[in-house]
Amino acid sequence: MKLYYSPGACSLSPHIVLREAGLAFEPVLAPTKTHKLPDGTDYYTVNPLGYVPLLELDDGTRLREGPAIVQYLADQVPAKNLAPANGTLPRYRLQEWLTFIGTEIHKSFSPLFNAAMPDAGKQIYRDRLANRFQFVDKELQGKDYLMGDTFTVADAYLYTVTRWSKPMGVDLSAYANLLAHHARVEARPAVQEALKGEKLA
Template identity: 80%
Template sequence: MKLYYSPGACSLSPHIVLREAGLAFEPVMAPTKTHQLQDGTDYYSINPLGYVPMLELDDGTRLREGPAIVQYVADQAPNRNLAPANGTLARYRLQEWLTFIGTEIHKSFSPLFNPNMPEDGKKSFREKLASRFAFVDKELANKQYVMGDHFSVADAYLYTVTRWTKPMSIDISGLPNLLAHHARIEARPAVQEALKHEKLQ
């Protein structure tokens, strides 16, 4: 398998999950600014949408979108318990979290990365993000991980988007449960391996 990624982008989530799953894969850097691979290939020829992540399977099949990719990876290594079994309520809870993180947190960061977005507009998105992170902080009370006592693919995604709070000037210093979760995930060996590979340490 190949994972097309850009350092520090949302592709860090499936990068972490692939390492947690213990699956063999080749990380291929696809910078979001140049859209050009290291061998000169135009990334748009691989993913017409131009963004990451993209997972290419051994048979050439390509899968887009982080929440879909991490669930696919989890299902390839069921013994790692990265996602509840398909068809269970717990699996739908996982999908609930992945959707929330993707639509309410991840996509709310997008305007902050846009240099053409007026500062007034960015302020409203920062306020929205602060409220969403406050909700997550309450949900994490008395829990080690998003789903309870076990690490799941949702934790990798939440960790990834929480990393963006500091550079985007979102204050989470008053959210102890979120901060503890972030530190807990960052300490995991697979996360450290992904950070080291992406030169994010």
């Protein structure tokens, strides 16, 4: 398998999951600014959308979108318990979290990365993120991870997007449970491996 990634981008989530799963893969740097792969290939010829992550399977099949990729990876190694079994209510709870993180947190950060966005506009999204993080903080009360005591692919995604808070001026100091979750996930050996692999450690 190949994982097309850009350091610190949302592709860090499936990168973490690949390490947690112990699956063999080749990381391929796909810079989001230049869209040029290390061999000079135009990344748009691999993914017409131009963004990461993209997972290429050994047979050449390509899978886009982080929440789909991490569930696929989790299902390759069910014994690792990175996702509940398909068809169960806990699996739908996991999908609920992945959707929430993707639409309510991830996409709320997007305008903050846009240099053309006025400061007043950015503040609207910072306020929205504060509201969403307040909700997550409450949900994490008394739990190690989003789904309870077990680390899942949703935790990898939440950790990834939460990393953007400091550089984007989003204050998390009021959310003790969220900060504890972030530290707990970051301490995992597989997460440290992924960070080192992307030169983020």
